[in-house]
Amino acid sequence: MNFPRIAIDAMGGDEGVQVMVAGAALAADRYPQVRFLLVGDQSRIERTLDRHSALRPLVEILHADDVISGEEKPSQALRRARTTSMGMAIHAVKNGSAGAALSAGNTGALMAISKLALRTIPGIDRPALAAIMPTLQPSDVVMLDLGANTECDARNLVQFAIMGAAYARIVNSQPEPRVRLLNIGTEDNKGTEELRDAAALLKERAGDLSMVFDGFTEADKICRGEVDVVVTDGFSGNIALKAIEGTARFVGDLLRRSFSSSLRSKIGFLISRPATDLLKHHLDPNNHNGAVFLGLNGVVVKSHGSANALGVANAVGVTQRLLEENLTERIKADLARLGTETLRAPHKVTAEAGQG
Known part of the structure; x- marks a missing residue:
């Protein structure tokens, strides 16, 4: 039987090999069908594996001499890709020795190396960074782009919508995800020309793509659970993501300060502990990582x-x-249904952009 193998950049992230190997060990208990290619300093990986003996039979180590730092520019990282743990993990996907790559390292470098090594799917101009975020409803919301592309035209946004919907159908088991474009208002005449052009095309063709296009949404509605996929350019998406994460930390810090301000507050904390623990779990980014x-x-x-x-x-x-749900093939199938010629000529909307 062929088991899926994931190449892990064992040297990436704030804590590096210790956390990456420990995470792989925890994942091996949850997903016994997965195998791992740990890429990085072999001696350090070996020493860490001594503390996770059950993981060792599921692992192959690929030694890498170099590591890409968090401050390194993507252009610099590209020149050293073939000798670094990040670059070698991605090239393992390219040459077929791994089905996927996982890294906690430099995001810009990871995007640049991945795009150069793997190229984009035919019909997709630019890759987009997508993540899932918690909502008030049982299912999470998929949001993209979160920083890979600071400027996007209507064609890019339509492509992001197609990819985001395919992703939502997998991670949230939603046959027809509700898709909206992030905008400064929900009225049809609001926003940039690119947003309005993308909205016009998605309204016209959403039925061909197993999605429900609901128009525009505003930033304060992202986590309300009213939408399954939020589409935007990487500039706005990254700002929105950081604002949401910062607000979550602010709420957590405010609660801690409030509950420690007096004896009465401390007693109140003990009474409300189950609720605050649930809030902490919901807001913890580790529970929505990836x-x-x-x-x-x-x-x-x-x-x-x-x-x-x-x-x-x-x-x-x-x-x-x-890997199990064949995400790449699903995106290709959706693109084929839409037709690449449609993406080359988005319907034009002439209304003036609204303000505020």
């Missing part, structure tokens, strides 16, 4: 650099499910 570069000829997943072993294990879970 952003995906959609649109590549291969699966590449980005883990939070600060993720703990649980976060890495969750990212492995996302990776193995994308």
Whole structure:
């Protein structure tokens, strides 16, 4: 039997090999069908594996001499890709020795190396970084792009919608995801020309793509659970993501400060502990770890650099499910139904952009 194998950049992230190997060990308990290619300093990986003996039979080690730092520019990382743990993990996908790559390292470098090595799916101009975020409803929301492309035209946004819907059908088991474009208002005449052109095309062709296009959404509605896929350019998406993450940390810090301000507050904390623990679990990024570069000829997943072993294990879970559900082939099938000629000539909307 062929088991899916995931190449892990064991040297990436804030804690490096310790957390990445511990996360792989935790994932091996959850997903016994997965095998691992650990890429990095062999001696350090071997020493860490001594503390995870059950993982060793499921692992092959690929030695890499170099590591890409968090501050390294993508152009510099590209020149050293073939000798680094990140680059070698991605090339393992390219040459077929792994089905997917997972790294917690430098996001810009990971995107640049992945795009050069794997190329994009025919019909996709640019890969997009997609992640899932918690909502008030039982299912999460998929959001893209989160920083890979700072400027996007209507064609890019339509492609992102196609890829995001395919991803949502896998991770949230939604046969027809509700898709909206992030905008400054929900009225049809609001936003940039690119947004309005993309909306016009998606309204026209959503029925061909197993999605429900619901028009525009605003940033304060992202986590309400009213939409399954939020599509935007990487500039706006990254700002929105950082604002949501910052607000979550602010709420957590405010609660901690409030509950420690007096004896009465401390007693109140003990009474409300189950509720605050549930809130902490819901807002913990480790429980939603694993952003995906959609649109590549291969699966590449980005883990939070600060993720703990649980976060890495969750990212492995996302990776193995994308392999299991053939994400790349699903995106290709959706593109074929839409037709690449349609994407080359988005319907033009002439209304003036709204303000505010």
